[in-house]
Amino acid sequence: MKHVAVSQHEFVDMRYWSAYFKGTTSAGSCTSNKLIIQNRKMMSSLPLTVAALCCVVFVLGALPFSSDAQLDPSFYKDNCSNVHSIVREVIRNVSKSDPRILASLIRLHFHDCFVQGCDASILLNDTSTIVSEQSAGPNNNSIRGLDVVNQIKTAVENACPGIVSCADILALAAEISSVLAHGPDWKVPLGRRDSLTANRTLANQNLPPPTFNLTQLKSAFANQGLNTTDLVALSGAHTIGRAKCSTFIGRLYNFSNTGNPDPTLNTTLLQTLQALCPNGGPGTNLTNLDLTTPDTFDNNYYSNLQSQNGLLQTDQELFSTSGADTIAIVNSFINNQTLFYENFKASMIKMSKIGVLTGSQGEIRAQCNFVNGNSSSSTSFGLATAATKESSSEDGIVSSI
Numbered sequence: 001m002k003h004v005a006v007s008q009h010e011f012v013d014m015r016y017w018s019a020y021f022k023g024t025t026s027a028g029s030c031t032s033n034k035l036i037i038q039n040r041k042m043m044s045s046l047p048l049t050v051a052a053l054c055c056v057v058f059v060l061g062a063l064p065f066s067s068d069a070q071l072d073p074s075f076y077k078d079n080c081s082n083v084h085s086i087v088r089e090v091i092r093n094v095s096k097s098d099p100r101i102l103a104s105l106i107r108l109h110f111h112d113c114f115v116q117g118c119d120a121s122i123l124l125n126d127t128s129t130i131v132s133e134q135s136a137g138p139n140n141n142s143i144r145g146l147d148v149v150n151q152i153k154t155a156v157e158n159a160c161p162g163i164v165s166c167a168d169i170l171a172l173a174a175e176i177s178s179v180l181a182h183g184p185d186w187k188v189p190l191g192r193r194d195s196l197t198a199n200r201t202l203a204n205q206n207l208p209p210p211t212f213n214l215t216q217l218k219s220a221f222a223n224q225g226l227n228t229t230d231l232v233a234l235s236g237a238h239t240i241g242r243a244k245c246s247t248f249i250g251r252l253y254n255f256s257n258t259g260n261p262d263p264t265l266n267t268t269l270l271q272t273l274q275a276l277c278p279n280g281g282p283g284t285n286l287t288n289l290d291l292t293t294p295d296t297f298d299n300n301y302y303s304n305l306q307s308q309n310g311l312l313q314t315d316q317e318l319f320s321t322s323g324a325d326t327i328a329i330v331n332s333f334i335n336n337q338t339l340f341y342e343n344f345k346a347s348m349i350k351m352s353k354i355g356v357l358t359g360s361q362g363e364i365r366a367q368c369n370f371v372n373g374n375s376s377s378s379t380s381f382g383l384a385t386a387a388t389k390e391s392s393s394e395d396g397i398v399s400s401i
C-alpha cells in the first residue's frame with residue numbers, strides 16, 4: 001500500500017511568515033534584517049555571541065509564530081473545560097431530527113476557513129458595516145446550520161460567558177459532526193478569535209464551484225496552502241450530505257455545450273438524476289452526495305468515484321481526469337478506510353489553521369452573527385439569517401436513491 005503523505009505545511013507557513021513580517025509587534029527589535037545589521041554595528045563592542053543570540057531569539061520568535069502555533073487543543077482547559085461536551089450535546093440533539101446537520105456543520109467550517117481564514121466571518125449578518133458572506137453565490141440558499149451554531153453559542157455562553165470564540169465553535173462542530181456520523185475524531189486545536197469583518201467578494205472568489213476542473217480545484221486549494229492530498233481527503237466530506245440539482249444539472253443534459261450528458265457519469269445514475277432534475281426545472285430538489293451510504297462517514301465516497309457515481313463534476317474529476325495524480329490517492333482511500341481517516345483528520349486540522357486570529361487579534365463575539373457592540377445598528381434579518389430562513393430539517397425533495 002502506497003502511503004499518501006499529508007505533511008506539506010510549507011504553503012501555510014509561508015503565509016504566516018509574511019503575515020508575521022508585515023504586522024506583529026512581537027518581533028520587537030529584530031523585525032527586519034536591516035535592523036539586525038544596524039544592531040550588529042551598534043553592538044560591535046559586545047561579544048559576538050550576544051548578537052548571535054539576538055538572531056536566535058529572532059528566529060525562534062518567528063518560527064511558531066504563525067498564529068496557528070498558538071492554537072492548542074487544551075486552550076479552554078482552565079476557563080471552559082466542558083466546551084467540547086456542551087457543543088456535542090447540542091449537535092447530538094439536533095441531529096436526531098435532522099441527520100443532515102452533521103454534513104452542514106462540516107461544510108460551514110470549510111466555507112469559513114476558505115474566506116479570510118477560520119475566523120467565523122461566515123456567521124456575520126448584513127449590517128450597515130458588514131456585507132455578509134452568506135449571500136455569496138456558494139453560500140446563498142445553500143449553507144445550513146447557522147441557527148444551530150447560535151444554539152451552541154447560547155449553551156456555551158451560559159456555561160462560560162465571553163470565553164469561547166464562534167470560530168472555535170465551528171471547528172469543534174466539524175469534528176463532533178464527523179464523530180456523530182461515525183467518522184474519525186481528532187484533537188481540535190483551539191484559541192481562534194472572531195473577525196471584525198466579512199468579505200463577500202472573497203467568498204465568491206475563493207470557494208470553488210462544482211464545475212471546476214481538476215487544475216482549477218488544485219489551484220483553489222493551493223491558494224489556501226492545501227495540497228493535492230488535502231484536496232482529495234477533504235473532498236471525502238462528500239461522504240455525507242446533500243446537493244441541489246442546480247449544482248450538478250450541467251452534467252445531465254448538455255455537458256460543456258456538447259449537447260450530451262457528462263460521459264463520466266454512470267448511466268444508471270444519470271437516469272435517476274434526470275428524473276429528479278428535469279431540464280429547465282427549478283433545480284431545488286436534493287439528492288445524496290454519497291449514493292451508497294448517505295449519512296455515514298466512510299470511504300464509499302471514493303468507491304462511488306470508481307463506478308462513475310460521483311455526484312458533482314468536481315467529485316468525479318478526482319478519479320476521471322486522465323493521468324491525474326489524484327487517481328492513486330482515491331484508490332488508496334478505497335483500499336484502506338483508516339488511511340482515508342488519517343488523511344482527513346490531518347487535512348481538517350491543517351484547514352482549521354488557515355489565517356486564524358489569535359492573541360489580542362479580533363474578538364470573542366457575544367453573538368456569532370454580529371461583531372460586538374454592533375447588533376443594534378443591524379439592518380439584517382436578526383439572528384435567523386438569510387441562509388437559515390429555511391425551517392424544515394430537509395429543504396426540498398430528497399431522492400430515494
Ligand code: HEM
Pocket residue numbers: 100102103104105106107110141142143144208209210211212217234235237238240241242243244245247289312314
Ligand atoms: C473540492 C471542492 C468542493 C466543491 C466544488 C464543493 C461543492 C459543494 C456543493 C455544490 C455542495 C452542495 C450544495 C448545495 O446543493 O446547496 C456541497 C455540499 C457539501 N460539501 Fe462541498 N465542495 C467542495 C469541498 C468540500 C470540502 C473541502 C468540504 C469539507 C471539508 C465539503 C463539505 C461538504 C458537505 C458536508 C456538503 C453537504 C452539506 C449539506 O448537506 O448541508 N465540501 N459541496
